[in-house]
Amino acid sequence: MFSFPGMTNAGYAVMGCHMNRSKALSLLPVLLLAALSLTACSGPKTGLCISNCGGTGTLSLTMVADTLPANPSLVTFKVTITGIALVTSGGTQQALSLNGSPVVDLMRLQSDTLFLGTFGNIPAGQYTGVIVSFSNPVLTFFNDTANTLQGCPPSNGCPQVGLAAFGTSQANVTFSVSSTAAAGIGIDLNLSNLLSISSSGTSLVVNFASTNVLSAFTLPRAGSNLSSGQLDLIEDFTGVVSISNSAVTITSATATTRGSLTATATANTILNADPSGTLCANPTPGQVATCVSSNQAASMDVILKSDGTLSIQEIEPLLATVQDTVEGSVVSISTPSQFMMIVTDLIPAAQNTLIGSLKIGDALVVNLAANPAFFVDTKGLSVLPGVLNNFATQNNTTAMHLGQSVAAHVAAFTAASGSTSASANNTDTVTLRWSRFTATPQTPSSPAFNIVGVPSYFGFTPSSMFVVQTATGTPGTLGVTSFDGVSDASGLSNGRPVALRALFLENTTNSANPAFTAAKVRQH
Structure with a gap:
């Protein structure tokens, strides 16, 4: 079993043997420089427009991550984005105004996309780079090597390991800003090239100067199945709802530092019921207020459009009233009523929250109440009934497996102390998520x-x-x-x-x- 400090009041606890399965089909702040190749922008036909081409334009930025290192097995990988600037073809920098310094879990970006923002008032012209400043890389991982790694023994969980980072990286992409059309750029971090194990086998190294750490591409990305007029898809943004007419704002928990996201509902917006099937059961198509309400917890998928605005592709309520809820990856199952997760998301209660000390990457022991409710958050995805009931309608950890992502209601809480992990007690609801x-x-x-x-x-x-x-x-x-x-x-x-x-x-x-x-x- 996969265990983290606190399960046995020891510094580390050991994972047992792997299972076999075969079922086939019958930072020190760093600057990342994405150098971008030139392309003509709108300007006089008598010459190439380089900078200050007249007017200003907008630029939308997103970020993804790909290609994990062979070792160790990463559960969370947080970095802080401290700044972004564009580099003109003349070598000057155009700083972009960020809303704070977001802390990003790169492991979430394997499949999902981070919306960095749509930035206006950018001088029209050609740009040759994007500079992204990072700091404070912090990892939670399972040491699946034969050596002690960052002080963590083999076959052990290693939470909240801070590392230094250094170097710059360069990528090429065609990029221009026009006063007549919005631009979109995606940034891609290659985790395998970013993170390595030292030659001694005992330390982890984050190096943004390694070859091919960073790449960039124009949006929409080639091969995506987005429709015309769509640049990107930002999925499963969770938090507390605020509605104003057709505009919905989801505000994430402060501890996640994801900020807020505002998008507009359309006639095509998918309105999904909550995991229990009791909320948004019979919504009126095109009327988002018949599905979610202000001060509810919800998950929202949004489309980044070619004009830089956001529209809602899908939304679903998660909770009728906001209550302490922690989502995480299951890494240990010890008894029919106890398991451990690594925190990947959370929604604190509106008042008197119990979980204010939790951070992304923390270990949390969850103790179930008697006969808890088990739900599956399908977000409208079709799941075979026989498969669905492997989790739905169950009531103990025999339905759970390492690697699942679950959201647990925290009815009582004990904060971490020394090597003893925090614990959630009397958990009466567990929802399988993504x-x-x-x-x-x-x-x-x-x-x-x-x-x-x-x-x-x-x-x-x-x-x-x-x-x-x-x-x-x-x-x-x-x-x-x-x-x-x-x-x-x-x-x-x-x-x-x-x-x-x-x-x-x-x-x-x-x-x-x-x-x-x-x-x-x-x-x-």
């Missing part, structure tokens, strides 16, 4: 395909094979899997890493077919 991870596809096909090489903290051998189910149909409509880089699962490149956001619905014998139902499939 595991975000990278694996290797085998024999790609559609709508289902096989994967091997799930992360070590899932507790399986690298050769263990699982079936991933996707849902085909018109992109952006209810219940359809979103693809990025390929049009559907049949287009996946065999043996190349694929990032998934999926429901992990395994059975007690580790033989479910499918084990994963994917809402998002991304291959770079």
Whole structure:
């Protein structure tokens, strides 16, 4: 079993043997310089417009991450973005105004996209770079090497490990800002090139100067299944709702530092019921206020449009009233009523929250109440009933598996003390949510395909094979899997890493077919 400090009041606790499974288809602040190749902008036909081409334009920026290192097995990887600036072809810098200094979990960006913002009043012209300043890399990982790593013994969990970072990185992309059309750029961090193990085998090194750490691309990304006029998709942004007419603002918890996101509902906005099926059960199409209300907790998927604005693709309430809720990756299961998670998201109660001390990457022991409710958050994705009930309608940890992402209601709380992890007690509700991870596809096909090489903290051998189910149909409509880089699962490149956001619905014998139902499939 995967355990973190506090489960046995020891500095570290050891994970047992991997399981076999085979079920086939029958920082020191750093500057990242993305040097961008030149392209003509709007200007006189008698010459090339280089800078100060007249007027100002807007630029939308997003960020993703890809390609995990072979070791260690990362659960969270936080970095702080302290600044972003554009570099003109003349070498001057145009600073962009950030809303604070967001702390980003790069592991979430394997499958998801971070919206950095739409920035206005940028002088029209050509730009040759984007400078991104980072600091404070902090990792939570499972040491699946043979050596003690950053002071953490082999086969142990290693929470909140801070590292130094250094260096610059450069990428090329065609990039211009026009006063007549908004621009969009995506930034991609290669985690395998960013993070390495030292030659001694005992230390982790974050080096933004390594070859091919950073790449950039114009939006929409080639191979996405977005519609015309759409630049990117920002998914599963969670927090507290505020509604003003058709505009919905989701404000995330302060501890996540994700800020807020405001988008406009349209006639095509998907209105989904909450995981219990009691909220937004019969909404009026096109009327978002019939689905969610101000001061509720909700999850929202939004489309970044070509004009830099945001529209709601899908929204669902999570809680009728905001209560202390912690989401995380399951890393240890000790008894039928106790498990441990690594915190990946949280929604604190509006008043008198108990979880104010928790941070992304912390370990949390969860103790279940008698007969807790178990739900599955499908977000409208079609899941086979037999597979769904591997988790839904259950009431203890026999339905749970390492690597699942769950949200737990915290009714009572004990803060961490020394090597003893924080604990949530009398948890009466557990909701299965979305595991975000990278694996290797085998024999790609559609709508289902096989994967091997799930992360070590899932507790399986690298050769263990699982079936991933996707849902085909018109992109952006209810219940359809979103693809990025390929049009559907049949287009996946065999043996190349694929990032998934999926429901992990395994059975007690580790033989479910499918084990994963994917809402998002991304291959770079």
